[in-house]
Amino acid sequence: MKERDTARTRRIVLDAAARVVGRQGSGASVDAIARAAGVSKGGLLHHFKSRDQLLLALAEDLVEQWTAAVRAKVDPRDHGRGRLVRAYVNALFDETLGETGVPEHVTLYATLAGVPGVAELLRRDKERWREAFEADGLDPDRVLLVVRAADGAAVASLYEGGADPGEIEHTRRLLLALTEADGPPT
Amino acid sequence: MKERDTARTRRIVLDAAARVVGRQGSGASVDAIARAAGVSKGGLLHHFKSRDQLLLALAEDLVEQWTAAVRAKVDPRDHGRGRLVRAYVNALFDETLGETGVPEHVTLYATLAGVPGVAELLRRDKERWREAFEADGLDPDRVLLVVRAADGAAVASLYEGGADPGEIEHTRRLLLALTEADGPPT
DNA sequence: CAGAGCAAACCATATGGTCGGTTAGTAGAA
DNA sequence: TTCTACTAACCGACCATATGGTTTGCTCTG
Structure with a gap:
């Protein structure tokens, strides 16, 4: 399987975000979501330009x-x-x-x-x-x-x-x- | 009117908290609530021992x-x-x-x-x-x-x-x- | 090789909470 | 009543930490 796949990473991040935000509320930090997705914060912000954009997505x-x-x-x-x-x-x-x-x-x-x-x-x-x-x-x-x-x-x-x-x-x-x-x- | 009245201050703080939290969501900072109540953060935390305790109240x-x-x-x-x-x-x-x-x-x-x-x-x-x-x-x-x-x-x-x-x-x-x-x- | 995916260090800022100190309020002694 | 002693309300500075976002550079893919 491809190691780097934009669509797949986005999906993983969104699923992780749903879990973390569901548990911690809207206060969930970008870092926490990134960790849950097995991705670095920098990597996450490469796909979603800001925290708000991630939450909107x-x-x-x-x-x-x-x-x-x-x-x-x-x-x-x-x-x-x-x-x-x-x-x-x-x-x-x-x-x-x-x-x-x-x-x-x-x-x-x-x-x-x-x-x-x-x-x-x-x-x-x-x-x-x-x-x-x-x-x-x-x-x-x-x-x-x-x-x-x-x-x-x-x-x-x-x-x-x-x-x-x-x-x-x-x-x-x-x-x-x-x-x-x-x-x-x- | 008494300058210092615990019950009155608590009431003022709770009303301010309702306004600020209603507008800014649960992310509202203690400092913002204190300012809205016309009280210092230190003064607020004298009445409510922690942020969570304030929100519970x-x-x-x-x-x-x-x-x-x-x-x-x-x-x-x-x-x-x-x-x-x-x-x-x-x-x-x-x-x-x-x-x-x-x-x-x-x-x-x-x-x-x-x-x-x-x-x-x-x-x-x-x-x-x-x-x-x-x-x-x-x-x-x-x-x-x-x-x-x-x-x-x-x-x-x-x-x-x-x-x-x-x-x-x-x-x-x-x-x-x-x-x-x-x-x-x- | 060139560009995109990505990690990690980094920065400026904001926040919760603590602390020393100041002042209003009060109860009792004189 | 007035002075004294004490409590509690309150302020403002301070600290450790966490956070959003940026930058730098490595690595994989095409």
Whole structure:
């Protein structure tokens, strides 16, 4: 295998950054991230011109990964309205039930929100989701309710440092059930 | 007025800390907070033995303030089930519609979540809310849904750097309406 | 060989925390 | 009341450390 490969190194650095920032918060130093990636600080800054640029790239990467994760959760046999919302809910709760008990991408959004450029990035992403959900066909208020509740459940497990798996699973079922009906929620 | 008053100084420092941390994130330096409070760094550290202790005290203060804010929003003429949930929703959305367009206490929870001791504090607080809502009488699933959705809406406005007031108000009405009915949500 | 990937030393700055010393506030003696 | 003795609030300088970013130079690849 090639010893020097820009794309591969960037990937390794971004993965390391996700781990370190996820653990230490946005205060994570460039040096710490570089060490975690098995790269020197100079080497890291060769690929990302500054710390902020690295964190912004990390945010972009996470948005992409999250989009892909939701798409992957769409049930191919599910052709009813709300299938994308169901995929969103399932992706989020599956992530929440992962190793840490905390949805990684949400942790990182929260941490990175202060980095210049990230807020704008998240706003554009939100707009894309809105359009996608609109095409999904469910009543808009119903979608709003379910998506907001899923987001809320995710951050709750974040703030409180991991949540009860039973409650998580219960909430997931509750939200999925709500996507099976249509019209304004009551 | 007394020139030197421990309680008063602590209050001033905590208020300043809320402002500075809210603006600069958890990276806010002790010195910056001290300056904002009109106090020297040495003076500040006389009251709070360390930076972490200051931030933990800030978190405790915010939890208290938030609890008081919700209590204050309970409509005295409202004696139906779910009045506490309605107060919670109203308090959260009113805060979201404030100056910054972002709920201050949520911003600060997110920022402070990494500080030692804060996660534990938030967990205890969550438990208290659960009990209070249980006493409020609404169907538990309905409460879970509404509260999670309110939380989700709040953090959404956080990540995306301020949200559309029209959407906020729409969501509020949607959630309030859901607290008027009872039984499992459909 | 030429250029890109990369490491390590280096620099300027900022930060958390400590310390000696100063002054406001207070309780009691005279 | 006034003087004294003591406590605690507070300041400002100082220190060790950590951090973001730069520079220099080595090494691998094409």
